[in-house]
Amino acid sequence: MMTKLKHTAVLLAGVMVILLIVVWGIKHNLRSAETQPKPDPKTEAVSDELEIALAPQPDYDIASGMKLKEKDGVKTLKTDHFTLILSHGKSWDAKVNSKRSITVYNKALNKAKRGGELVTILAYGAGDKSYEVLPEYNIIGTSNNQVYIAAFPTDVQFDESDKKSYNDYMAVFDEVINLKEGASGCPLTFSN
Numbered sequence: 001m002m003t004k005l006k007h008t009a010v011l012l013a014g015v016m017v018i019l020l021i022v023v024w025g026i027k028h029n030l031r032s033a034e035t036q037p038k039p040d041p042k043t044e045a046v047s048d049e050l051e052i053a054l055a056p057q058p059d060y061d062i063a064s065g066m067k068l069k070e071k072d073g074v075k076t077l078k079t080d081h082f083t084l085i086l087s088h089g090k091s092w093d094a095k096v097n098s099k100r101s102i103t104v105y106n107k108a109l110n111k112a113k114r115g116g117e118l119v120t121i122l123a124y125g126a127g128d129k130s131y132e133v134l135p136e137y138n139i140i141g142t143s144n145n146q147v148y149i150a151a152f153p154t155d156v157q158f159d160e161s162d163k164k165s166y167n168d169y170m171a172v173f174d175e176v177i178n179l180k181e182g183a184s185g186c187p188l189t190f191s192n
Contacts, residue, residue: 018135018154061098061144062123077104081123082141084188088174091168092118100124104176106158106169115157115171119176122149122190137179143190150179 002167065187084104086092093107098114100123109116110158123146131137139146158169178185 018182060123061099062102062121063099066094066096068094069105077102080191081146082188082190083120083147084121086172086187088168088171092172104172106165106172109158109165111168112159112165113160114165115153115155117153117157118169118173119179120151121179123147124149140179140186140188141181141190143192148188148190150176152177 026087031112031155048184063079065078067076068074068080069078070089073089074085074087075176077084077086077094079102079182086104091108092107093110094102094104096102097120101120103120104118106116106118121140122131122144126142126145126147129145131151134151136152138150138152140150144150159165175187179188
């Protein structure tokens with residue numbers, strides 16, 4: 001019960017932080033057209049160069065070579081870029097969202113329309129720090145000019161009244177929370 005309360009408190013805190021960021025952003029970024037700064041040709045040229053440098057590589061695909069295998073209750077998600085190994089293989093699956101994003105989710109909760117999202121693994125080009133606006137994330141590491149991020153859900157992804165679904169979800173969530181750079185027990189390794 002205490003663990004459930006802790007997780008609920010963490011989720012609520014995350015939602016509050018998001019709301020504060022949104023309100024602050026609205027308050028500080030609303031300017032009339034007359035008070036907007038005039039464009040500077042030097043700044044625009046640097047900005048264009050930075051945009052080109054940060055542009056995603058058109059041939060990059062986070063899911064290239066993706067395979068999901070289960071053996072002895074452990075499931076492995078392998079791509080050309082990384083390998084993710086998690087226990088409780090029958091309870092989770094992965095879906096490709098885009099060329100830069102894969103979500104790991106609890107199958108039963110997803111099917112029951114309860115969400116079930118555990119983590120989304122995102123790839124950003126080197127130098128692109130736009131992930132800093134994400135409310136709940138860890139940097140997993142860098143590989144092949146990509147920065148890999150583990151983005152975690154900020155709302156409840158399981159049926160709070162169903163103890164089994166909660167336990168199944170939390171068993172895998174306790175593993176994916178270790179997706180961070182330099183963490184001992186990080187279940188993701190890079191292929192390079």
